[in-house]
Amino acid sequence: QVQLQESGPGLVKPSQTLSLTCTVSGGSITSGSYYWSWIRQSAGKGLEWIGRIHARGSTNFNPSLKSRVTLSVDTPKNQFSLNLRSVTAADTAVYFCARVDMYYYYYMDVWGKGTTVTVSS
Amino acid sequence: ETVLTQSPGTLSLSPGERATLSCRATQSVSSNYLAWYQQKPGQAPRLLIYGTSTRATGIPDRFSGSGSGTDFTLTINKLEPEDFAVYYCQQYGGSPTFTFGPGTKVDL
Numbered sequence: 001q002v003q004l005q006e007s008g009p010g011l012v013k014p015s016q017t018l019s020l021t022c023t024v025s026g027g028s029i030t031s032g033s034y035y036w037s038w039i040r041q042s043a044g045k046g047l048e049w050i051g052r053i054h055a056r057g058s059t060n061f062n063p064s065l066k067s068r069v070t071l072s073v074d075t076p077k078n079q080f081s082l083n084l085r086s087v088t089a090a091d092t093a094v095y096f097c098a099r100v101d102m103y104y105y106y107y108m109d110v111w112g113k114g115t116t117v118t119v120s121s
Numbered sequence: 122e123t124v125l126t127q128s129p130g131t132l133s134l135s136p137g138e139r140a141t142l143s144c145r146a147t148q149s150v151s152s153n154y155l156a157w158y159q160q161k162p163g164q165a166p167r168l169l170i171y172g173t174s175t176r177a178t179g180i181p182d183r184f185s186g187s188g189s190g191t192d193f194t195l196t197i198n199k200l201e202p203e204d205f206a207v208y209y210c211q212q213y214g215g216s217p218t219f220t221f222g223p224g225t226k227v228d229l
Contacts, residue, residue: 037219047158047166047209049219060217063122096165106213107156107171114165 002027004097004112012091012119018084022097022112029078030055033103036073036080040093041114048093052100053080087119123148123214125222133228140197142225144210149190154213157186157195160224161206169208170195197227205229 008020022036029036038050051061053071061069070083084091094116098108124147134140144155152173158166168177170186173193183198197204210222 039221046223047211047221049221052219062218063216098165100219101171104153105156105172105175106154106219107168107177107211108158108166108219109168109171109177111165111167 002099002110004099004110006095006097006112006115008115008117010116010118012087012117013121014088014119015086018082018087018091018117018119020082020095020097020115020117021079022081024078024080024099029073029080030075033101035100035102037098037100037108038071038082039096039098039108040091041096042090042093045093050082050084050095089119091117092119093117122216122218123150123212123220125210125212125220127208127210127222127225129225130223131226131228134200135229136200136202138200140195140200140204140227142195142197142208142227144188144193144195144222146191146193146212148214150193150212150214152189155186155188155193156211157184158209158211159204159206160209166209200227 005023012018035052037052053059068085073080094114096114097112099110126145128143155173157170160166174186185196207224
């Protein structure tokens, strides 16, 4: 059973880079027709998709965040990562990683528990 | 960009009642690319329905999805106490991007 676990600093200073890693266990990040995504949720708000990456490295991003986001994958470590540059208080949120099944139907079937990131000096 | 609207914002019901949640898109959505999630406080979203009407593994059959084009519905028959949560619809579309609706809270 595939499980995902987010990790990274819980506090980031304004204008700096938010960096998170998602570790995949119970399966290979290279298997199947899967992409790997980041989604965030601000306090009391809805879900915002950040972007997705395939194990071969292809990426797609939310247009509203595209200029500040980098996604990468480390297949030997079975991890994928998010870098969000020039953060402000508006980037304070719970960040989730998720597996995206894109074989035929497109949906996020496995989620990490989420990690809270606060942007503050 | 396709925007999803969910209604109502809050649905106040009692256990045993039926919940009908609406998700409306500003552009036509492929039925293959419409999904529903349940989220409880402090938890990650949980996949309920994908491809508009296919229940995810382990999801009880009181949950059902329907719809096409720009109008989609999640129905929960005979609400159980554990069903009180927030429900989000999600679509995949051009750009290519995923977008989520703002959510419907099913409240006691």
